[in-house]
Amino acid sequence: MSTSGRVATRIGTLELANPVMTASGCGGTGRELAPFFDLSRLGAFVTTSVMAQARAGRPTPRVAETPSGLLTAMGLPGPGIETFLEHELPWLLEQDVPIIVSVAGNSVEEYADIARRLRGVPGVAAIEVNVACPNVADRGLMFGRHPGAAASVVRAVRTHSRPGLPVLAKLAPDVTDIVTIALACVDAGADGLTLINTLEGMAIDPETLRPALTGVSGGLSGPAVRPVAVRCVYQVHAALPGTPIIGVGGVASGLDALEFVLAGASAVAVGTALFHDPSAPARVLRELEEALAARRVADLADAVGLAHKPAGYVPPQVRPEPPAPEPSEAGEVKERLP
Structure with missing residues (x-):
């Protein structure tokens, strides 16, 4: 946990000691x-x-490297909500770190059911609603690609979650208008x-002459x-400047x-970098x-959305340049006294 208050941040009612997750x-x-x-x-x-039930995920190969990123088609493998509550969450709660539970489902009812299961669980700091899932009730179309479908999932989770618990919506960029x-x-x-x-993509193996992923x-x-990702954060912050954003990508x-x-994010999440540098968040x-200090920004909040300000704008909490030394009568340089 950071020892500096400079990087403390808020996501709704959730107060975080620092913005890196x-x-x-x-x-x-x-x-x-x-x-x-x-x-x-x-x-x-x-x-x-x-998810509601345990899933093995898709068969291998389900990971492929590209020159500038990673392609994955995991199929959301996981133990299901019951095993998560019984075995995974108790250990996490002992680590003295806020826990944001990501939830997914194939129907609005599944999302609502998971939210109900989490309602009485102490220690959960927030719920992140992954709307990048296929809607089995609508020809498998992704919830997150339709404003109405995405809203229906968020509304269901909000309705069945513990009152006051922050609910976050995780959005996909493969849409006409993310705003x-x-x-x-x-x-x-x-x-x-x-x-x-993630962005949807694919790779073809030149040896097998077939798609690299199953x-x-x-x-x-x-x-x-x-x-x-930066473009999406910038656009959404411009439209919703009062809504906290976690930047990922x-x-x-x-x-x-x-x-x-x-661009407008109050926090960031580290993902793919963890696979080659597991200590990357620290x-x-x-x-x-160090970057904030080098730019004399006193608090993270003063930098949030700064790229939207007019050229020449200086946030009020930016520390001034230290006073320049002045020459003494003897020609020596001395510090300017306060």
Whole structure:
């Protein structure tokens, strides 16, 4: 956990000591990351998307590397809500880190049922609603690609969640207008937004001459998607400046995190970088603090959305340049006294 108040942030009513968290599906159960850094140093830990029933996921191969990112078609493998509550969540709650539970489902009713199961569970800091799931009641079309469908899921989770518990909507970028979907989710009760989920892509293996993934297409993550994610954060913040945003997509350094903050994010999540650097969140946080200090920004909140301000704008909390030394009568340089 950061020792500096400079990077404290808020996502709705959720107060975080710092803005760096894990991205859903990339931190495993948390046990995989614990040997590399103290999880309590995270602003929050975001779980893998939990569904009503256990799922094995898609058959292999379901991961393929690209020159600038990672393609995955995992199929949301997981133990299901009952096993999660019995075995995974108790361990996470012992790690002294806010827990954001990601939830997913194939119908509005499934989302609502999981929200009900979490309602009486102490220690859950927020629910992240993964709307990038196929709606089995609507020809398998993704909830997140339709404002009405996305809103119906968020409304169901909001209705059946514990009163006051922050509900976040995680949106996919493969849409005509992400702002319209963001507005629909906020109108339906979302307290914040997570931007973005993966971009749909595919790769073909030149040896087999066939798609590299069993599922043909998959979700592209990593550095390649960061410009898309920053654009989405910027657009949604411009339309909803009062709505907290968690920026996700290719965050691998403190400067990456700062870029999201300047676009309008109040927090960031580290995902693909964890696969080659499991201690990345601690490093990203340290680098972000250094970046803020180098730019004389006193508090993270003063940098949120700064890229939207007119050229020449200086936030009120930016510390002034230190006074320049002045020469003495003897020609020596002396410090200017306060």
